Amino acid sequence: MWKDNEEGCQYLLTERDAFGKFCVLPVRLNTADNMHGYINILMRNTDFSYKSREYRITLRNDEQPTHVWLVEGDDTLYYSYQAALTSRACALYDVHAFDMALHPEEFDRQWAFDGWLGYTYSPSSTQFRVWAPTAKQVDLLILSTPTDQSTHTIIPMTRGDISDTLNQKRNTHGVWFATLDVDCDSISYVYRVHHADGRIVDSPDPYARAATSDGLQSVILSPRSRRAEGFSVKHGDDAVWRVENPTSAVICEMHIRDFTISRTSGVPRALRGTYIGACESGTSNTYGASTGIDYLDHQGISYVQIQPVAQYYKHYLPDGRRRYNWGYDPCNYNVPEASYSTKPNNPAAAIIELKTMIQEYHNRGIGVIFDVVYNHTFSSATHPFQLTVPDYFYRMNADGSCADGSGCGNETASEKEMCRKYMIDSVMYWAEEFNVDGFRFDLMGLHDIETMNQIREQLDSLDPHILMYGEGWDMGVNLPADRKAKKDNAALMPRIAFFNDTVRDGVKGAEVYGYAKGGFVSHEGTEGIVAKGILGSSELVNYDTPRQVLNYIEAHDNYNLNDLLTRLHPDDDELCHIQRVEVANALNFVMQGMTFMQIGQEFLRTKLYPTGDNGELTLGDRLNAMNSYNAPDEVNRVNWDQVTQYRDTVDFVRQLITFKTSSDLFSYETYSDVRRHVYVWSAIDSSGIIGFDITGDDKKYRIVATTVDVPVHNMLKDLDGAQLILSNNPIRIEKEKILEAYTFAIFEQVLSDAS
Numbered sequence: 016m017w018k019d020n021e022e023g024c025q026y027l028l029t030e031r032d033a034f035g036k037f038c039v040l041p042v043r044l045n046t047a048d049n050m051h052g053y054i055n056i057l058m059r060n061t062d063f064s065y066k067s068r069e070y071r072i073t074l075r076n077d078e079q080p081t082h083v084w085l086v087e088g089d090d091t092l093y094y095s096y097q098a099a100l101t102s103r104a105c106a107l108y109d110v111h112a113f114d115m116a117l118h119p120e121e122f123d124r125q126w127a128f129d130g131w132l133g134y135t136y137s138p139s140s141t142q143f144r145v146w147a148p149t150a151k152q153v154d155l156l157i158l159s160t161p162t163d164q165s166t167h168t169i170i171p172m173t174r175g176d177i178s179d180t181l182n183q184k185r186n187t188h189g190v191w192f193a194t195l196d197v198d199c200d201s202i203s204y205v206y207r208v209h210h211a212d213g214r215i216v217d218s219p220d221p222y223a224r225a226a227t228s229d230g231l232q233s234v235i236l237s238p239r240s241r242r243a244e245g246f247s248v249k250h251g252d253d254a255v256w257r258v259e260n261p262t263s264a265v266i267c268e269m270h271i272r273d274f275t276i277s278r279t280s281g282v283p284r285a286l287r288g289t290y291i292g293a294c295e296s297g298t299s300n301t302y303g304a305s306t307g308i309d310y311l312d313h314q315g316i317s318y319v320q321i322q323p324v325a326q327y328y329k330h331y332l333p334d335g336r337r338r339y340n341w342g343y344d345p346c347n348y349n350v351p352e353a354s355y356s357t358k359p360n361n362p363a364a365a366i367i368e369l370k371t372m373i374q375e376y377h378n379r380g381i382g383v384i385f386d387v388v389y390n391h392t393f394s395s396a397t398h399p400f401q402l403t404v405p406d407y408f409y410r411m412n413a414d415g416s417c418a419d420g421s422g423c424g425n426e427t428a429s430e431k432e433m434c435r436k437y438m439i440d441s442v443m444y445w446a447e448e449f450n451v452d453g454f455r456f457d458l459m460g461l462h463d464i465e466t467m468n469q470i471r472e473q474l475d476s477l478d479p480h481i482l483m484y485g486e487g488w489d490m491g492v493n494l495p496a497d498r499k500a501k502k503d504n505a506a507l508m509p510r511i512a513f514f515n516d517t518v519r520d521g522v523k524g525a526e527v528y529g530y531a532k533g534g535f536v537s538h539e540g541t542e543g544i545v546a547k548g549i550l551g552s553s554e555l556v557n558y559d560t561p562r563q564v565l566n567y568i569e570a571h572d573n574y575n576l577n578d579l580l581t582r583l584h585p586d587d588d589e590l591c592h593i594q595r596v597e598v599a600n601a602l603n604f605v606m607q608g609m610t611f612m613q614i615g616q617e618f619l620r621t622k623l624y625p626t627g628d629n630g631e632l633t634l635g636d637r638l639n640a641m642n643s644y645n646a647p648d649e650v651n652r653v654n655w656d657q658v659t660q661y662r663d664t665v666d667f668v669r670q671l672i673t674f675k676t677s678s679d680l681f682s683y684e685t686y687s688d689v690r691r692h693v694y695v696w697s698a699i700d701s702s703g704i705i706g707f708d709i710t711g712d713d714k715k716y717r718i719v720a721t722t723v724d725v726p727v728h729n730m731l732k733d734l735d736g737a738q739l740i741l742s743n744n745p746i747r748i749e750k751e752k753i754l755e756a757y758t759f760a761i762f763e764q765v766l767s768d769a770s
Contacts, residue, residue, distance in 0.1 A: 016040050016056045023055075033213050034084065034096065034107065042074065042081075052076060058085065073416070076424050077394040084415075095415025096212045097406055115149070115404065116411035123432040128190050129183035132440075133222030134199075136237055141199040143172070145206050145220065146433060147403045148189030154207040155193045156217065158232055169207070170195070183432075200237040201362075203227060208403055218402035219347060221437065224444070225362040228353045230326050230346045234362040241363065241448075243370035248450045249377075250478040256380045257452055257480040258317055261512070261562040261609055263682035264482070265672050266384060267311060268570060269293075269614045269653075270322040270341060271355045276648050279655040280306050290355050290368040294375035300655040310658065311381060311614075314665075315672045318382040318482070320455055320611070322571060324369060326350040328393035330645070339651070341571070341644045343423075343457065344393035348441050373450060382452035384482060385445055389429070389438050390458040391421035400427070408434050410493040420461050420491020429462040430494065435469065438462075442470050446477055459485025460501035464508060467500040471510050484512035484565050484609070502556050509559040512609060515566050517555050518548030523599045524583060526574040526641060533583050535602070535705065536595045536757065538722045542705050546698035549707055551607035551689045560685060564608030568599050569616040571643075576600075577619040578640050593619070594757035597664055597743040598720050601759035602705070604671040605681050605718055607689050617668035618657040624649045667743050674741070674761075680709050680716060703756070706730065710766075717762040725754045730762075737762040 017023030028036035042054055052074040058067040067085075070092045075081045084093040088104035099105060100112035114122045126148040135142050147153050157168040175187025191206075205217045219226060223233035225241075258264045272288040274280070280287060281298035298306045305313055323342035330338040342352060351365035358364035373383045392398040395417050400408035410418035410428045417425035428434050445451045454470075456462065467483075474481045487502030497504070502513040519525065521544030524534035533539035547554045551561040558564055569576045580587075580595050587595070596619060604610055614620070622640040627633040639646040658665055675681050683689045697706035703723030709716045717737060719730050727748055731737050739748055742760040747753055754760060 016042075016054055018054055034099070075396065077396065079394055079396040091414055093415045094417075095406055095411065098411070098413065098415030113406065113411075113415070115407040116409075116415075117413065119407075119428070119431045122407070124180050125178075126186070126189040127183050127432040127436075128186050129436070130187075130190075132190075133220055133224070134235060136199060136235060138198050138200075138237070140194055140196045141235060143193045143195070143204075143220075145172070145191050145222075145403060146189055147191055147206070147208055149211065149404060149407075150191070150208050151211055152209040153191040154209075155195075156205050156207050157195070158203045158205065172206075199235045200240055201234065203232040203234045203362075205232055206403065210405065216402045218399045221399040221403060222349065222440070223347055223399075224349050224448075225366060226326060226347050226350045226353075227362060228359050229329070230350070233347075236363055236366070241366050241370075243367040243374065246370040246374045246450075248447065250450075251480075254377075254450075254452070254478060254480065256377055256382050257478070258382075258676075259480065260682055260684055261480075261482060262564075262607065262684060263676050264317040264609045265315070265604075265675055266318045266320050266482075266565075266609065266611045267314075267316045267614055268320040268322065268386075268611065270571070270651070271324060271352075272339075272648075273651045273653055274614065275307060275653075277652040277654055280653070281655070282307060286357065288355065289357055290351075290365070290372040291357055294372040296375075300658055302656065302659040304655075304659045304662070306655040306658065308375065308379065308381075310655075312379045314617075314669050315676060316381065317676060318384050318452060319376060320384040320386060320453075322386045323388055323457075324352050324355065324385065325387070326352050339645055339647055341651075343388050343644060345388050345391075346393055346398060348387075348389070348437075349444055370449060377450070382482075383450075384453035384455055385451050386455045386457060387442070387445075388457040389441070390427060390456075390461040391423045391425050392427065393423075395425040404433075407431065408437075410491075412493075418491060418493040420493065421458055422490075426461050426491055426493070429466040430498065435463075435466045438466060439470055439473055443473055443477070446474060446481060451481075453482030453484075456483075456485030456500075458488065458490060459513075460488045460499050461491050461494070462500045463494060463498045464500050464504060465498070467508055467511055471508070475510070479510075482512070482609075483510070484514070487513035488516075505563050506557045506559055509563070512563045512565045513556070513558075514570075514611070515548065515552055515555075515564050515608065518544060518552060518566060518606065519568050521545045521548065522602050523568045523576055524579060526579050526582070529638075529641065531574070531579060531582055534599075535720070536580070536599045536722060537583050538701070538703055540701035542698040542700050542702060545602060545705055546695045546707070548602075548606040549695055549705070550693055551683075551686055553686050558686075561607045561683060561689065562609065564606075565611050566603055566606045566608050567611035568603045569613045570611070571613060574641055575613070575620055575622055576616050577621050578623050581621075581623070582637075591757060593661070593664060594743060597667055598722075598757050598759045600664075600668055601671055601743065602720055604668075604675045607681060607683055607693065610675055615653050615657070618661040618665050620653060620657065622646070622650045664743075667741075670741050679711070713766050715764045715766060717764070718760070719754060719762075720759045721754050721756060723756050727752045727754055730754060734762065734764050737764040 026038045028038045030037050057069045084099035086102040086105045089102045093099035097112045100109045132144050153172045155170040172191040172193040175190045178188045179185040220233040225234040225236045275282040275292040276288040279300050282292040282295050286292035326347040327342040328344040328346045351369045353359040353365045356365040420426045489501045521541040522534050524532045535541050552564050625632045639650050643650050695707040697704045705720045740763045744758045
């Protein structure tokens with residue numbers, strides 16, 4: 016074995032298992048190695064009379080050992096035991112061993128099960144079910160009870176005995192069953208799975224609804240133990256906070272910890288960064304301005320989108336402290352993250368406190384949307400998916416390696432029946448148990464169209480006003496393009512919305528992988544793209560209705576709007592910089608479709624936290640700001656004092672939110688309505704002027720955004736009696752009759768009966 020540009024070492028294969036001989040190679044990586052993640056090996060005998068080809072091994076990036084299998088007479092390097100068994104040169108050759116990956120339709124036909132999984136509780140007994148069709152044996156391990164933390168009971172489970180490929184509700188021969196005739200409230204448990212290759216692994220329940228703080232043990236909680244005081248589930252007409260017309264919605268993205276972890280939040284220290292802190296009322300910043308939930312309520316937003324709250328894998332620093340992480344490393348999809356609870360070691364607390372938070376937002380008339388990350392897991396070795404049914408829940412290559420369209424080491428296989436079932440069951444659990452009002456799907460383009468439409472159908476059966484949208488980027492190559500839930504296929508998913516990155520870039524520019532470019536507010540000649548956004552973006556993507564368009568200029572990824580404009584225009588004075596920010600914000604609210612924003616974009620939130628000498632920004636500081644998923648609190652926390660510092664911009668955005676949510680101007684439900692009411696009369700690239708009219712029954716509105724100075728009369732010469740009703744620069748418009756560069760304005764004309 017050798018690493019690139021280093022001498023090699025020899026190792027003897029002295030161990031043996033059912034497959035053949037093996038050895039363990041001690042690989043130590045330094046920082047430079049981690050950028051590559053490879054080692055090289057070859058096999059030989061003592062006198063070199065036999066020597067294999069050289070193999071290059073890609074090392075795992077999830078802190079787990081890398082396993083590979085070689086078969087004499089086959090030059091393939093296999094990353095899966097089951098894949099290796101399909102080699103015709105293998106003494107254990109089994110043509111069907113890797114069907115769960117290479118022939119999933121046949122595997123699903125034989126093994127898929129359409130019934131409940133996990134556990135069902137009653138005070139007198141609890142039933143357990145786990146789907147593990149390739150296992151030789153599964154045991155239920157009871158690890159503790161409320162009165163005895165040292166209990167360790169092994170209960171053999173029974174495999175179902177019905178094989179019925181025509182009725183999956185009866186097809187139980189891949190399911191393992193057990194019943195415990197005692198009150199199981201608050202006990203912890205795992206499944207011990209015996210695999211065909213001789214491995215015996217302990218797995219949390221994939222369908223766990225509560226877990227220990229490390230996520231390694233599942234916990235049973237009775238309905239009584241999960242109950243939050245004052246919490247109620249309402250759908251349909253009873254869920255009055257859900258918007259009737261999605262295109263009138265304003266969605267504000269936030270992260271539980273970032274939202275209140277700063278002392279400027281005014282939240283009591285013990286509650287900062289928690290579910291309870293996120294709904295604490297009566298809080299204020301250093302200057303007495305409202306913060307937190309009171310601020311969001313006053314601004315008038317429709318929904319908050321919460322970054323992931325499903326339990327995620329924890330990373331630790333060398334000194335043992337837990338490293339910050341946003342939560343896009345899922346390990347238990349149906350378990351609320353315990354670190355946001357005031358009692359992280361109490362499995363029930365996270366559930367109760369999350370429900371309490373959701374109820375407080377509902378009481379304010381604000382819906383709660385969950386950011387869900389079903390497209391990958393932190394590890395494809397230690398996740399319950401892999402521990403219970405190896406190689407099934409992931410898209411695999413023929414050599415047993417994981418497809419990696421997510422860029423996180425693996426991607427899940429939503430098109431497989433049991434993976435699809437899992438996603439549907441999980442989404443419905445959050446909607447039914449926690450009264451969640453919508454779902455944002457991370458890297459939705461990795462999922463298949465059929466799965467997303469089935470999720471939409473299930474949510475519609477509960478309440479058609481539950482929102483559903485996601486990132487429609489075209490990523491990965493293991494799913495055919497015509498099956499991907501990407502925005503180019505929007506017409507095939509008519510009630511699902513997509514992030515509108517094209518118009519985002521047209522308005523403010525973008526930073527992707529360190530490369531920055533400007534948009535309209537940088538006078539970069541993108542007026543035509545922005546105009547298409549104003550009309551609902553149907554000329555950019557084959558959307559079915561405007562409700563499929565999620566307009567945004569800033570989200571948690573990449574530079575904030577404020578930071579991007581700081582980088583693009585370092586010589587701007589403060590006033591010019593603020594006005595660029597205001598024009599970008601304004602355009603985001605006046606485009607047809609839903610509106611999405613990140614908390615703080617309206618008060619110039621920054622993630623550029625300097626750590627260099629004399630307060631200078633280092634390269635590392637800039638990289639943190641571009642991708643802050645694991646950056647410290649100093650980078651990610653919301654500085655609520657900026658609400659006061661930029662109060663004029665905050666007030667301007669609040670007025671825009673009111674326009675968006677309370678009138679039809681920017682929220683038409685059909686493209687025929689958009690074409691009938693909205694007319695863009697100026698959008699010449701590089702002109703510096705975007706102008707359009709919206710004509711209602713009794714009023715006409717003229718909206719103008721500029722990056723150059725323009726006399727007011729040039730903009731209003733055909734609009735007699737028009738009055739200015741909103742602008743980020745009203746004084747110069749009214750006194751000097753000029754729309755100076757970086758001005759946004761809305762004028763109103765009352766129409767006569769003849770009009």
